[in-house]
Amino acid sequence: MVTVRLATPLRKFSDGRPEITARGKTVREVLENIDREKPGFLEKVVENGEIKQFINIFHNNEDVRFKKGLDTEVEEDDVISILPAVSGG
Amino acid sequence: MHNVTRPHHHGDAMTLIGLRCRNCGKRYPAEALSICEECFGPLEAEYDYEEIKERFSREAVQKRPPTLWRYRELLPVSSGSCIVDLHAGFTPLHRADNLAEELGIRELYIKNDSVNPTFSFKDRVVSVAVSKAIEFGFDTVGCASTGNLASSVAAHAAKARLKCYIFIPANLNLGKVVQTLAYSPRLVSVEGNYDDVNRLCTEIAGYYNWGFVNINLRPYYAEGSKTLGYEVAEQLGWEAPDRAVVPVASGSLLTKVYRGLKELETIGVIDEVSTRMTAAQSEGCSPVTTAFRTGSAIKPVKPKTIEKSLAIGNPADGSYALKVLRETDGSAGAASDEEIIEGIKLLARTEGIFTETAGGVVIGTLKKLVEEGEIDRDERVVAYITGNGLKTQDVLHSYLQEPPVIKADLEEFRKLIEQKKEVVVW
Numbered sequence: 001m002v003t004v005r006l007a008t009p010l011r012k013f014s015d016g017r018p019e020i021t022a023r024g025k026t027v028r029e030v031l032e033n034i035d036r037e038k039p040g041f042l043e044k045v046v047e048n049g050e051i052k053q054f055i056n057i058f059h060n061n062e063d064v065r066f067k068k069g070l071d072t073e074v075e076e077d078d079v080i081s082i083l084p085a086v087s088g089g
Numbered sequence: 090m091h092n093v094t095r096p097h098h099h100g101d102a103m104t105l106i107g108l109r110c111r112n113c114g115k116r117y118p119a120e121a122l123s124i125c126e127e128c129f130g131p132l133e134a135e136y137d138y139e140e141i142k143e144r145f146s147r148e149a150v151q152k153r154p155p156t157l158w159r160y161r162e163l164l165p166v167s168s169g170s171c172i173v174d175l176h177a178g179f180t181p182l183h184r185a186d187n188l189a190e191e192l193g194i195r196e197l198y199i200k201n202d203s204v205n206p207t208f209s210f211k212d213r214v215v216s217v218a219v220s221k222a223i224e225f226g227f228d229t230v231g232c233a234s235t236g237n238l239a240s241s242v243a244a245h246a247a248k249a250r251l252k253c254y255i256f257i258p259a260n261l262n263l264g265k266v267v268q269t270l271a272y273s274p275r276l277v278s279v280e281g282n283y284d285d286v287n288r289l290c291t292e293i294a295g296y297y298n299w300g301f302v303n304i305n306l307r308p309y310y311a312e313g314s315k316t317l318g319y320e321v322a323e324q325l326g327w328e329a330p331d332r333a334v335v336p337v338a339s340g341s342l343l344t345k346v347y348r349g350l351k352e353l354e355t356i357g358v359i360d361e362v363s364t365r366m367t368a369a370q371s372e373g374c375s376p377v378t379t380a381f382r383t384g385s386a387i388k389p390v391k392p393k394t395i396e397k398s399l400a401i402g403n404p405a406d407g408s409y410a411l412k413v414l415r416e417t418d419g420s421a422g423a424a425s426d427e428e429i430i431e432g433i434k435l436l437a438r439t440e441g442i443f444t445e446t447a448g449g450v451v452i453g454t455l456k457k458l459v460e461e462g463e464i465d466r467d468e469r470v471v472a473y474i475t476g477n478g479l480k481t482q483d484v485l486h487s488y489l490q491e492p493p494v495i496k497a498d499l500e501e502f503r504k505l506i507e508q509k510k511e512v513v514v515w
Contacts, residue, residue: 005292007129007291008124009125009126044129052128052129053112054124054129054131054405061285063284063389063403065389066389081288081292083288084123084124085405086304086405
């Protein structure tokens with residue numbers, strides 16, 4: 001199982017929990033599997049097959065935009081974090 | 090005793106309406122929220138400009154103390170008793186005739202924000218954010234920082250007696266780490282670059298109920314930067330400049346300087362704004378400049394530059410900065426590491442102002458854009474210098490020549506002069 005950490009606005013899909021677990025061989029599959037359990041989840045994160053503009057997805061702390069995006073392969077015990085894009089320091 | 094700084098009572102300013110998503114427009118009450126629940130877009134403070142018009146006038150503002158809080162109706166802190174004021178803001182607007190002559194432009198001003206209480210413009214945003222944290226009842230504040238924000242949050246938290254967690258990248262400039270440690274925050278050094286630290290803090294903010302100034306307090310924090318627009322307009326005799334050259338990291342400062350000018354126009358304090366906004370980045374991290382110049386969207390990059398405080402590879406407000414650049418018929422440039430160093434030295438040599446690497450980016454980019462003909466020589470230009478040179482001495486040091494060492498003997502000095510070395514630049 002892959003651990004998925006959720007930004008606060010997504011926790012309505014996890015009964016308020018900051019982390020959930022899901023199955024899948026790629027980031028996309030993991031998100032689709034969550035969506036099957038919690039309909040509406042995927043469209044919050046993905047638009048026209050791409051990660052939405054104001055969302056960053058990290059696989060084991062690395063931005064998937066620097067990997068294979070939603071097609072980034074994941075393994076058992078990996079961690080995916082879905083976070084809002086904020087910065088300025 | 091009129092020069093003694095004592096706590097100033099700031100009146101209440103009930104002009105903030107709430108927050109609004111910059112992406113989809115959804116409205117929220119003024120709470121510790123920064124992200125739209127619907128689209129993840131950034132939230133921005135919204136004001137009652139009719140109410141502000143009633144309270145705000147040139148004459149009223151000019152009678153107030155010279156800090157950023159003289160514009161309090163346009164800032165998102167309602168209760169005057171919550172304001173944490175280390176006297177940030179109202180920094181000098183320095184007419185830079187020597188540098189203008191060197192660059193070949195008619196009228197140049199340096200907005201010298203390196204003389205704020207912790208020596209960078211971050212005191213503006215932090216004074217607002219920490220005041221708002223107190224208004225919300227937080228007992229702990231924190232931030233992810235490339236250095237300047239760290240010092241400023243730690244200083245304001247010390248003054249306000251709040252607990253404070255600061256997260257910085259492990260490779261930060263020594264001067265910035267030393268300064269931050271002096272204020273005794275809980276400082277955590279994180280392996281990785283700023284984007285890694287920022288990602289970690291965004292996760293931490295989701296687990297702990299702390300006021301992270303640039304995360305869950307971000308809509309309020311960012312508003313502090315508008316005062317760099319208000320002040321320049323006031324200092325130019327209530328006029329907007331033709332051109333503003335602003336360093337770009339997340340893109341927030343550039344958008345907020347412009348918003349500040351436009352707000353003064355909205356409330357009728359200045360005439361129509363036609364300022365051309367101009368972004369300055371380092372070549373090693375220039376996602377906004379690249380997008381502007383190629384007409385594309387922002388693509389995140391991995392930073393590789395001596396300029397660490399602007400090195401945000403994935404700028405959250407980049408798309409908004411890009412929009413402002415396009416709307417104002419502005420421009421954008423990027424300075425190489427050598428040009429950054431030359432920029433620091435040029436500003437110091439011509440105007441007596443010692444800036445950090447971010448200021449070197451601004452001067453280096455300004456010089457380049459004038460040479461490329463992007464900036465007209467007849468424009469009234471304001472260049473924003475946002476941090477002090479003492480903060481990045483470690484970077485500059487290796488580029489400077491060691492001074493000659495002589496015995497305390499007149500003959501030795503005469504010999505040195507006879508070698509016809511320049512006395513000023515060794």
